[in-house]
Amino acid sequence: MQKRCIAGVTTDKTNNKKSARTAVDNSLRRIAAEAQHSRSRARKLMKGFGKRAHVDPEIATKDVKAYCSAETFNILRAQELIEGEGGIDADGVGVGPLKADPLNTGLFPQVLHVQTPPKKHGAAPGDIFIFPSGSVVTWNVPERLTYHLVHKILPSAAENGHLDRLEVEDLQYLEDPTRGNSRIVGDTIILGTGTDYESELPYDKTENDSSTQTTTETNGREVDMILTKIAFSSALARSAKLAVLEETLDQYFVSTREIPSTLSSGSQLRLTRSFVLRKTGELLNIRAQLNIYSELTDSLPDLFWDSPYELGLEGYYDIVSRGLDIGVRIKILNERMDYASEIASVLRERLSEKHSTGLEWLIIGLIALECGFGILHLWREREENVNPNSTKNLLQAWLEKELASSEK
Structure with a gap:
């Protein structure tokens, strides 16, 4: 036994x-x-x-677009508007309030994430990212919903909005479930929605543990994908913001285009004080938006400092920045603003010279007026001296007569 x-x-x-x-x-x-x-x-x-290497042109891709419609967004106000008003879908039907940060990324208020409802034909929902810098980035979002969001809802949360100077950056993207990381090929972003197979080796676990871990991993992958999209979106938003500043500086040069030719021809500049001050203020505002009041010149936005290193978000941000030549464009924009500063300096010098010339002529006029009064006074004294009937001469003759009579 x-x-x-x-x-x-x-x-x-x-x-x-x-x-x-x-x-x-x-x-x-x-x-x-x-x-x-x-x-x-x-x-x-x-x-x-x-x-x-390039993406097969026969494969259908989706749109990712960045819109810059304001100098800044009040992100808290934007959240209230999104959750209160919502938007419209591709068929023009209202979708009602949208939930902000549905996956709890923890990046609010550095970025406001909104997920659109799934489309009727079963496609994946779209993602909307709203940045305080005044930019909106959409992933697979219907055009009508984007228009309604940018032109109807967000202007109430915008500070110094400029829908008349709306700038758009657009790329294509597709999802590759066979990759664990993402990359860019040409103008197409390839999002790796898969996992690394090396991390899926089997181990001893119960069925409940397996189910729980699968759910956790799925949710974790969704959050990681959103963080990856935020990394790409940050670079696209940066490019759209930079495009607005480039367009603003172009308009500045158009308004001052005649100044160099006028100076080279030797003609006199006929500028008002308000014009010079306005142009100086415009240039200072552009330079401040580029170098001070935004993260355009930062090598890495603050929202990436606490992100998981293994996701490689910094790399995605750098890839898009290099692909859109953001570093080169910032350098060129600063060089162009240096030239614009020279024009503004000439305008200020001309205004100062004009003001000094005016003061000099005013002083000359006052001196001439004083001289005129002096000459008039001398002329009147001479007239009195030669006129026998003048009061002075009559008084002098009377005094002489009185003195002569008293002596007798």
């Missing part, structure tokens, strides 16, 4: 080892098959190799 029991135990242990080994083998085969499928799918998404 005892021997049979021991034999039975031995047999059970052997069976358990075989089952575990079989499970591991099956898992490894599944991982290998999925990896092979991933490489095959990746080859289908991409065409060419190396620098000639």
